[in-house]
Amino acid sequence: MALGCSTNTVLHLKAVAHEAHVDVNLNLINEVSKKTPHLCSLSPGGEDRIEDLNAAGGIPAVMKELADHGMLDLSCLTATGQTLGQNLETVVVKDREVIRPIETPYHKEGGLAVLFGNLAPEGCVVKQSAVLEKMLKHQGPARVFNSEEEATEAILGNKINPGDVIVIRYEGPAGGPGMREMLTPTSAIAGMGLDGSVALITDGRFSGGTKGASIGHVSPEAADGGLIAVVTEGDRIRIDIPAKTIELLVSEEEIRTRFSGWKKPEPKIKTGYMARYSRMVSSAGNGAVFKDIP
Secondary structure (H helix, E strand, O other): OOOOOOOHHHHHHHHHHHHOOOOOOOHHHHHHHHHOOEOOOEOOOOOEOHHHHHHOOHHHHHHHHHHOOOOOOOOOEOOOOOEHHHHHOOOOOOOOOOOOOOOOOOEOOOOEEEEEEOOEEEEEEEEHHHOOHHHOEEEEEEEEEOOHHHHHHHHHOOOOOOOOEEEEOOOOOOOOOOOOEOHHHHHHHHHOOOOOOOEEEEOOEOOOOOOOOEEEOOOOOHHHOOHHHHOOOOOEEEEEOOOOEEEEOOOHHHHHHHHHOOOOOOOOOOOHHHHHHHHHEOOHHHOOOEOOOO
């Protein structure tokens, strides 16, 4: 949270928790974010680079700042054979512009936010520290695409208008299959100067190289019959990152009508391990892990 984070953090956390048989509710992300200030503003969300962070003392220096304000459990044993507190005893912050003090952070809240609503009842994730303030709340018409390639073609073809909400579906764990990183469309949006007026929503994922109102991991995903599967061109979508909500502004009756005519698309890969993976994997909201076999 202090570093700004990659949205993949949530995916990794849920997956590891599943294997460890530990229940991690996605609301925990918002709880931790609310009390952890954003101390480093790294590219592409900020001006500093990873080498700047290294010169400022690196990850240990960020941890030292948090530890000095009682935000870490210093008794934890680490791989060095010493406790976290012992590891940090001699660490200093070398550049207060790169690693801000707790009292003057880049943002009062941490890097990530998990949004919930009818479009993502099991959650979706945004790197809020890289979202322009005017895009923290946004409402606009859906521009719907069934693959990353379709969306990229439309963006580069100047077919996206300011105010639009790009929806890329069937790119989740089962639909992809495998959740590719959507670096091309998000980079194109930013490169064309649309990150201040256009949002992107997907059941796929991003990397730490994303900025703007890029919202991923929509769960349940389209391939599993999530609501994102029946979003129609022009539907109004409301995003409120401070309130942690995301809503498709369509009546329940209309949604039921759409689902009555919806059929799950044929899988993109029908043989081999990837076909087996797509049948067995859960949505990102559950860590994109294999579903438990009864």
